[in-house]
Each structure stands twice: as structure tokens, then as C-alpha cells.
Amino acid sequence: xxxxxxHVWNTFFxxxxxTHLLTALNLELSQTISxxxxxxxMDLLGNDIVYIEHLLVNFRPTYELLEQYLLAYCQAAQIHLxxxxxxxxxxxxxxxxxxxxxIVHG
Numbered sequence: 001x002x003x004x005x006x007h008v009w010n011t012f013f014x015x016x017x018x019t020h021l022l023t024a025l026n027l028e029l030s031q032t033i034s035x036x037x038x039x040x041x042m043d044l045l046g047n048d049i050v051y052i053e054h055l056l057v058n059f060r061p062t063y064e065l066l067e068q069y070l071l072a073y074c075q076a077a078q079i080h081l082x083x084x085x086x087x088x089x090x091x092x093x094x095x096x097x098x099x100x101x102x103i104v105h106g
Contacts, residue, residue, distance in 0.1 A: 001030050007076030008069070021061055025069055033088055042091040052095060067099045 005026045012022060029052075036044045046052070052066065061069065074092035081089055 003080040004073065004076040005030070007080060008072045011072040011075070012068075021065065022069070025061065025066075029073065033091075037088070042087055045091065067096075070099060071096050 008026065009022060032045060033042075036042050052070065070092065074089070074096045077085065077089045077092055
């Protein structure tokens with residue numbers, strides 16, 4: 001988790017993006033993923049960015065920031081997580097792919 005979150009921070013600093021929500025987003029997303037894994041199914045988290053938006057409603061990230069964040073988190077997970085975490089990487093990849101669909105938020 002620390003490697004993934006550090007990678008996300010580095011991505012946002014490199015791109016001069018806003019980082020004021022990163023701590024909250026990292027904590028909320030990692031806790032949510034952990035809970036889904038404890039229950040044994042990533043499907044409990046839904047398969048689209050709209051669900052994640054509702055999950056993080058207290059933090060009020062813009063759709064664009066959330067999309068950038070999830071992409072950075074997915075890339076970091078692909079780099080730093082091993083095969084046992086493939087279920088998480090696959091779920092993140094589906095979310096990122098769905099977020100780029102014109103039907104989702106356009």
C-alpha cells in the first residue's frame with residue numbers, strides 16, 4: 001500500500017496537479033479495497049467510476065481529479081503489486097476503462 005500511495009503522490013507532484021485530497025482519497029480507497037477483499041469480492045465495489053464518486057462524496061473530488069487519481073492508482077498497482085493482488089489491479093483497470101467511456105459522464 002505504501003508503494004502504491006507513494007507512486008500516486010509522485011505522479012500528482014510530477015504533473016503539478018492538486019494534492020490536497022490525496023491523503024483522504026488514498027485512505028478511503030485503500031480501506032474500501034481492504035473491506036471488499038475481506039468479504040471476498042471486488043464486485044461489492046461496483047464496476048464504474050460513478051460508484052467511486054458516490055463512495056468519496058464527502059471529499060467532493062471533481063470528476064477529472066478522480067479520473068486522474070484512479071488512473072495513477074491503477075498504474076501504481078500494476079507496477080508495485082504482485083500476482084496475489086491481480087484481483088485489485090483488474091478491478092482498477094475496469095474502473096479506469098469505464099471512466100473513459102463517453103457514456104459514463106458525458
